[in-house]
Amino acid sequence: xxxxxxxxxxxxxxxxxxxxxxxxxxxxxxxxxxxxxxxxxxxxxxxxxxxxxxxxxxxxxxxxxxxxxxxxxxxxxxxxxxxxxxxxxxxxxxxxxxxxxxxxxxxxxxxxxxxxxxxxxxxxxxxxxxxxxxxxxxxxxxxxxxxxxxxxxxxxxxxxxxxxxxxxxxxxxxxxxxxxxxxxxxxxxxxxxxxxxxxxxxxxxxxxxxxxxxxxxxxxxxxxxxxxxxxxxxxxxxxxxxxxxxxxxxxxxxxxxxxxxxxxxxxxxxxxxxxxxxxxxxxxxxxxxxxxxxxxxxxxxxxxxxxxxxxxxxxxxxxxxxxxxxxxxxxxxxxxxxxxxxxxxxxxxxxxxxxxxxxxxxxxxxxxxxxxxxxxxxxxxxxxxxxxxxxxxxxxxxxxxxxxxxxxxxxxxxxxxxxx
Ligand SMILES: Cc1cc2nc3c(=O)[nH]c(=O)nc-3n(C[C@H](O)[C@H](O)[C@H](O)COP(=O)(O)OP(=O)(O)OC[C@H]3O[C@@H](n4cnc5c(N)ncnc54)[C@H](O)[C@@H]3O)c2cc1C
Numbered sequence: 001x002x003x004x005x006x007x008x009x010x011x012x013x014x015x016x017x018x019x020x021x022x023x024x025x026x027x028x029x030x031x032x033x034x035x036x037x038x039x040x041x042x043x044x045x046x047x048x049x050x051x052x053x054x055x056x057x058x059x060x061x062x063x064x065x066x067x068x069x070x071x072x073x074x075x076x077x078x079x080x081x082x083x084x085x086x087x088x089x090x091x092x093x094x095x096x097x098x099x100x101x102x103x104x105x106x107x108x109x110x111x112x113x114x115x116x117x118x119x120x121x122x123x124x125x126x127x128x129x130x131x132x133x134x135x136x137x138x139x140x141x142x143x144x145x146x147x148x149x150x151x152x153x154x155x156x157x158x159x160x161x162x163x164x165x166x167x168x169x170x171x172x173x174x175x176x177x178x179x180x181x182x183x184x185x186x187x188x189x190x191x192x193x194x195x196x197x198x199x200x201x202x203x204x205x206x207x208x209x210x211x212x213x214x215x216x217x218x219x220x221x222x223x224x225x226x227x228x229x230x231x232x233x234x235x236x237x238x239x240x241x242x243x244x245x246x247x248x249x250x251x252x253x254x255x256x257x258x259x260x261x262x263x264x265x266x267x268x269x270x271x272x273x274x275x276x277x278x279x280x281x282x283x284x285x286x287x288x289x290x291x292x293x294x295x296x297x298x299x300x301x302x303x304x305x306x307x308x309x310x311x312x313x314x315x316x317x318x319x320x321x322x323x324x325x326x327x328x329x330x331x332x333x334x335x336x337x338x339x340x341x342x343x344x345x346x347x348x349x350x351x352x353x354x355x356x357x358x359x360x361x362x363x364x365x366x367x368x369x370x371x372x373x374x375x376x377x378x379x380x381x382x383x384x385x386x387x388x389x390x391x392x393x394x395x396x397x398x399x400x401x402x403x404x405x406x407x408x409x410x411x412x413x414x415x416x417x418x419x420x
Contacts, residue, residue, distance in 0.1 A: 001095035002118070005102070006125035012096055040065070040212035042232035064234045064272040067209055067222060068265065071202035071240035071256050080174025085181035086196045089118055098197070107194030108132060111184045113171045114199035115142040117288040120154070122197050123163045124291050134164040134191055136171060136184065138200075145286060146349050147301050149316070153333060153351045154295050161291045166191070171198070202256055204241045217243040219254040226278035228268035236272055238264035245281035247370060248300055248346060249308040255282050283347075285366045287359050294358045298366040299347025302337060311340040315402040319395050321356035326387045330356030336365070336375070336399040343374035343407050348396070364396045375403035 003009045020031035034052040041047075047065065050057045073088035075081050085105065087098050101107070110126040112119045115137040126133045135142070135158065141151035142158060142165055155165050166186065175183035175190055183190045204221035215231035217223030222230055222237040226245070230237050239261035246253045260282050267279050287296035305312035314337045322329035332352025338345050348365035352358030368378050378400035385392055393401075 001089055001092065002121035002125045004095050005099050005122070006128040008128075012092060012099075015092060015095075037069075037208055040208055040214075040235075042212050042214065042235055045234065062234070064236065066228075066265075066268050066272065067214075067230070067235065067237040067241060068239045068261075069205040069208055069241045070261075071204050073198070074201050074203050075198055076171060076200060078171060078173045080176050080181075081198070083174050083176035083181040084179055085194060086174055086198065088198050089122065090202065098195075101195065102129065105180075105194065109193055110134070110195045110197065111136060111191060111193040112197045112199060113184065114201070115139075115165070116145065116199060116201065117143075117286065119197070119199040120158075120288050120290050120295075122199065123158060123161070124289070126195075126197075127161055127163065127291075131195070132164075133162065134166060134193075136166045136169050136186060136191075138168070138170050140168050142167070143288075143295065145284075146295065146297050146351075147303075147335065150295065150297075150333070150335060150349045150351050154290055154293070157290050157293045157351075171200075202240065204254065204256070206241050209235075209237065209241070217254075218252045219243075221254040221256075223252070226280075227271040228264055228279065229271070236268045238268040244279065247281040247283045249304075250281075251308075253282070255284055257282075257286065259285070280370075283366065283369055285362070287362060289354070292354050293351060294354055294356075295349075295351040296359060296362040297347065297349040298362055299345070299369040300337065301347060301349065305337055305339070305346045310346060312337045312346060313340045313403070313406060314338075315399055315406055317395055317399045317402065319391070319398060321352070321358075321390065321395070323387055323391055328355055328388075330354065330358075332356040332358040332361065332395060334358070334361055334365075334395050334399050336396075336403055338375050338403050338407065340407065343376055343404070345369050345373055345375060345378060345400075345403075348399075361395050364394075368396070375400045375407060379404055 004012050023029040023031045036050050038048045038050050045062050047060050073090040110131040110133045112122055112135045115135050123133050141148050142155045143151050169186045173185040181196055183192045206222045209222045215223045221243045222241050224237050224242045228236045228238050240256035243252050243254050283299045285298040302312050316335045318333045320329045330353030335349045337347045345368050350358040350362045379397050383394050
């Protein structure tokens with residue numbers, strides 16, 4: 001949606017993965033648009049559904065039920081958020097409304113509240129459209145899903161692209177004039193705004209389940225087991241409305257992401273038809289494009305690792321993606337965290353120029369963390385190498401060697417062309 005708003009994707013219809021007609025023709029599934037599930041009777045296996053056009057209600061029985069009600073964008077309860085020009089971005093309709101406002105009201109100054117992945121993507125979209133952009137963040141750093149050192153680099157990218165970062169600031173209210181947004185009230189004063197995007201997170205849509213007595217879990221999401229079963233018989237839940245578990249800590253977590261929703265959805269469907277696969281959980285892998293950079297994370301950050309009882313050790317590598325003799329290289333910064341006692345890899349974070357393909361290194365790390373590898377094992381993984389793709393010893397292996405040496409108490413020196 002941020003890419004549709006900026007014009008990278010021209011037609012919003014291209015964002016629709018599958019039309020109702022295709023569901024019908026390819027899978028024999030009837031999609032009822034403009035219908036809302038109102039209530040659920042888990043004893044009688046029935047759902048009450050309202051047709052939003054006619055207002056008519058009907059009761060549908062089920063043998064198995066999958067709840068995939070998703071999440072909704074959170075709007076802080078402050079004054080003025082009803083003003084025209086104030087938006088959240090969750091549904092396709094939100095992006096269409098934002099795009100219309102951009103062309104009809106031709107705003108000059110955008111304020112983005114929240115510096116998570118959606119806020120970051122929208123910075124780029126608004127800048128691409130020529131708007132002045134200020135980003136307001138409650139935390140003392142941008143992109144709070146990464147550590148401070150990584151966030152500092154992201155902030156550098158944002159500022160070099162003309163984004164003003166206002167950190168440690170809370171949105172206290174919206175100033176409006178004649179129903180149109182005029183500014184955002186912060187702790188430090190009012191900043192003028194012609195359009196405001198509030199991107200401060202989402203909340204699970206779990207009331208349908210909760211009202212029917214289905215047990216909720218972490219952050220109010222529907223509690224599920226590793227086969228997506230809820231506490232009610234024959235009722236499953238998947239995606240943003242459901243909990244999952246953290247692969248590294250075993251704890252129940254709520255990490256709403258599209259990558260997870262798809263996997264949980266498939267697994268739930270299998271389980272509903274007797275399949276025995278189980279969902280292993282998640283490790284917080286996420287990636288976001290920030291102008292001409294990529295930033296991402298997987299596994300535990302230092303603070304999470306400490307909280308989970310590990311003794312985390314971190315190493316940082318800043319390196320070129322290719323040898324100097326081959327064109328097209330980019331620099332990347334990779335931070336790797338391991339447990340001091342066992343050497344087990346706990347997590348990694350990257351930030352790098354787009355052409356460095358830092359996301360490839362992040363995914364390598366995601367697999368290593370997921371498999372419970374140690375830094376020692378990681379340094380010898382047989383990764384593909386040829387000059388157009390990487391250095392002879394690729395960045396994750398360099399970081400793993402450094403980590404291994406650090407854990408062993410030996411000295412290791414590295415340069416940008418591989419391990420020395
Ligand atoms: C701007 C943006 C960028 C994103 N980028 C990424 C990304 O790069 N990578 C990533 O992994 N994730 C990303 N996400 C998150 C991703 O979109 C969600 O995790 C994913 O859509 C969750 O899918 P879902 O099916 O669980 O829920 P949803 O997509 O929220 O779908 C739930 C549906 O249920 C409907 N519904 C709710 N209640 C009822 C009811 N009572 N009756 C009938 N229907 C109901 C809703 O209207 C909605 O259509 C992004 C999200 C946004 C907003």
